Amino acid sequence: MTGLHLGINCPGLGAYGGAWRRDGIDPLGTANPDFYVRIAQLAERGLFDAIFTADVPALQPTWETEPQRAGLDPVLALTAAALATEHLGVVATVSTSWHHPVNLARSIASLDRISHGRAGWNVVTSYHPLVAPYYGRDPLPPKDRRYARAREFVEVVGALWRTWTPDAIVADKATGQYARPGGVRPIDHDGDFFAVTGGGLLPPSEQGLPVVFQAGGSPEGFDLAARYADATFVAAGTLDAAHDYRARLAAASRARAPGRPAVLALPGMVVSLGATDEEAERRREEFFDGANLALLAQRLGVPVEQLDPDAPLRLPGDLFERRRQDTSEGFLRSIRFLADEGLTVRDVARYGWGHLTVAGSPKTLADTIEQWFAAGAADGFNLMFDVIDEGLPAFVDEVVPILQERGLFRRRYTGRTLRHHLGLPIPTWSFADS
Numbered sequence: 001m002t003g004l005h006l007g008i009n010c011p012g013l014g015a016y017g018g019a020w021r022r023d024g025i026d027p028l029g030t031a032n033p034d035f036y037v038r039i040a041q042l043a044e045r046g047l048f049d050a051i052f053t054a055d056v057p058a059l060q061p062t063w064e065t066e067p068q069r070a071g072l073d074p075v076l077a078l079t080a081a082a083l084a085t086e087h088l089g090v091v092a093t094v095s096t097s098w099h100h101p102v103n104l105a106r107s108i109a110s111l112d113r114i115s116h117g118r119a120g121w122n123v124v125t126s127y128h129p130l131v132a133p134y135y136g137r138d139p140l141p142p143k144d145r146r147y148a149r150a151r152e153f154v155e156v157v158g159a160l161w162r163t164w165t166p167d168a169i170v171a172d173k174a175t176g177q178y179a180r181p182g183g184v185r186p187i188d189h190d191g192d193f194f195a196v197t198g199g200g201l202l203p204p205s206e207q208g209l210p211v212v213f214q215a216g217g218s219p220e221g222f223d224l225a226a227r228y229a230d231a232t233f234v235a236a237g238t239l240d241a242a243h244d245y246r247a248r249l250a251a252a253s254r255a256r257a258p259g260r261p262a263v264l265a266l267p268g269m270v271v272s273l274g275a276t277d278e279e280a281e282r283r284r285e286e287f288f289d290g291a292n293l294a295l296l297a298q299r300l301g302v303p304v305e306q307l308d309p310d311a312p313l314r315l316p317g318d319l320f321e322r323r324r325q326d327t328s329e330g331f332l333r334s335i336r337f338l339a340d341e342g343l344t345v346r347d348v349a350r351y352g353w354g355h356l357t358v359a360g361s362p363k364t365l366a367d368t369i370e371q372w373f374a375a376g377a378a379d380g381f382n383l384m385f386d387v388i389d390e391g392l393p394a395f396v397d398e399v400v401p402i403l404q405e406r407g408l409f410r411r412r413y414t415g416r417t418l419r420h421h422l423g424l425p426i427p428t429w430s431f432a433d434s
Contacts, residue, residue: 004373004408005266005380005422007091008043009052009233010036012069014387015270016287020067022387029389030071033080039388040081040088046396047410049421050089052122052213052233052382053077057098058130075107082115089418091120091213097146098126098135101156101194108210109161109202117206117417121157122213122233123224125150147220149193154212154228156196159187161209163199165430185431207417208426214263217245218329222252230424231264233382235354241337242267242356242377264379264422267372268355272386273394277360284350284359287386292349299331299354309346313339355384362398369399370408 013019013029020027029035040051053074060068071077074092082090090111094104104121112119125146126132132140141149168183186199214221214229225232232249236242246265253260272287274280297304300315315336331354338348350357358368372378385391403409419426 003379003423004369004403005264006046006048006409007050007052007089007266007380007382008039008048008388008392009054009268009382009384010039010388011054011384012067012071013389014391015384016292016386017062017066018287019387022390025387025389027067030067030069033072033077036072036077036081037084039392040085040090042392042396044085044088046392046400047413048088049380050091050118050120050418051078051081052091053093055093055095056128056131057095058128058134060130075111078119079111079114082111082118087118087413087416087421089118089120089211089421090115091122091211091418093122093124093215095124095126095131096150096153097141098131101153102160102196102198104153105157105160105200106202108157109200109205112205112207112210113202115205117208117419119205120211120213120230120418122215123150123154123229124215125221143218143220147218147224150224151227152191152193154224156187156189156191156194158209158228159189160196160200161204162429163187164203166204166208166428169203182431205417207419208428211418211422211424216329217248217331217333219252221329222249223256225249225263226252226256226260229263230261230419231266231379231422234265234267234378235331235334236267236337236377237334237354237356238337238341239372239375239377241334242372243375244333244337246377261425265377266380266382267378268384269369269381270355270357270384270386271365271391271395272357272359273365273391273399274359274361277364280359280361280364283386284357288350293345296335296345296349299335307345309349310344312342313345313348315339356381362394362402365395365399366402366406369403370406373408 013025019025043051055070055074057070078090078092108119108121129140163184163186165183168179170177170180187196189196211230212228213231213233214225215233217235234245236245249263272280272284274283293307294304297307334354358365404411
C-alpha cells in the first residue's frame with residue numbers, strides 16, 4: 001500500500017497561540033522569510049508533498065498577547081520557500097472574496113514558473129468578519145453569494161492560465177516565429193462579478209497548470225470542489241466525520257462533474273509529538289488554555305461563559321442553519337461528530353476544534369495515520385504542529401521512517417512537480433477551432 005500524501009500547514013508559528021513563548025522560538029518568525037524557508041527545507045527533507053500557508057488577512061484582536069498568524073503575503077513567502085527547495089510543492093491560500101482573478105492568476109502562475117511546476121492555490125471564500133471591512137463598508141456577503149463569485153472567479157483564472165497551449169511556443173530564432181498560430185487565445189469574459197478581456201502573460205509550467213485545492217465542507221463548497229479542485233483540505237476530527245466527508249464529496253462529484261478524476265481528501269491533523277504517549281499528552285496540556293474554549297465558542301456562535309468545560313457538549317438543532325453564514329460548515333460537522341461521541345466541552349476544545357488532533361509517540365502518530373489511510377478515510381494529511389519548529393523536525397526524523405518501513409510513504413522523490421507528487425495528470429488543451 002503506497003501513495004500517502006503529507007503536507008505541512010503553517011497557521012502562524014504553530015497550531016496554538018502560545019507557541020511564540022517557547023524557548024528558542026522567534027516571536028517575529030511569520031514576519032520573516034527565513035521561517036518559511038526553514039520549514040520548507042525541513043519538509044523537503046521529510047519528502048513531504050507540499051507546504052501550505054493559511055491566511056486570514058486581518059489584524060487579530062489578540063495582538064496584545066500573541067503575534068499575528070497571518071504574516072508575510074502567502075505568495076511572497078512561498079516564493080522564498082520555492083527558491084530554497086527543489087521538490088516541495090508550495091500552496092498559497094488566497095480568497096476569492098477579496099481579490100481579483102487577473103491578479104491571482106498572474107501571481108500563482110508566476111509562483112508556478114518560479115518553482116518549475118510546484119505551485120498550488122488553496123481556494124477559500126472567507127467567512128471571517130474582520131476581513132470584510134478592509135475591502136469596504138459592506139458586510140460579509142451571504143455564503144451563496146460568496147460561492148457564486150468563487151465559481152466565476154475560478155473559471156476566469158482557469159481560462160487565463162490556459163491562454164497559452166502547452167505547445168504554443170516555437171521560439172524559432174531563424175524564422176522569428178515565437179508562438180505558433182492558434183496557440184494563444186485571450187479571453188473575453190463578461191459575467192455577474194467580473195469582466196475580463198485579455199490573456200494570461202505566462203506560458204504553462206512543467207506541470208501544465210497549478211494544482212487547485214479547496215477548503216470548505218458546505219454544499220456550496222462541495223460543488224466548487226467537484227467542479228474545479230484537484231484536492232481538498234478537510235476538517236474531520238473523527239473517522240466517521242472523514243468517511244461522511246468523502247461520501248458527500250463523491251456524491252457532489254457524481255452530480256456536478258461526472259467523469260472528472262476523484263478529488264484527493266487531505267484532512268488537517270493537529271500534532272503534539274513526544275517520546276512517549278504520556279509525554280505527548282503532557283505537552284498538549286501545556287498548550288491548552290482559555291483560547292481553545294474561546295475558539296470553540298466562536299465557531300458555535302455563543303459566549304464562552306455559556307460553555308461549561310466539564311459538561312458534555314450539546315449542540316442546538318438549528319446550529320447549521322444559524323451558523324452556516326458565519327463559520328466553516330466543515331468545522332461544524334466535525335464538531336458535531338465529536339459531540340456525538342459524548343465528549344465534554346473541554347475535550348472537544350482540546351481535540352482540535354474540528355480537526356483530527358493526536359498527541360502521542362512516533363509510533364502512535366504512525367498508527368493513526370495508517371489507520372485512517374488504510375480505512376480509505378484520507379489520501380493523506382495536512383499536518384499542523386503545536387509548535388512547528390519543534391514538532392516538524394521530530395516528525396521528519398522519527399515518524400517518517402516508520403511510515404516508510406510500513407510501505408506507506410515514499411523513500412525518495414521520483415519527480416519534481418506537485419502534480420507528480422500527488423499522482424495527478426498533467427493537463428493538456430488546444431483551441432480546436434483556431
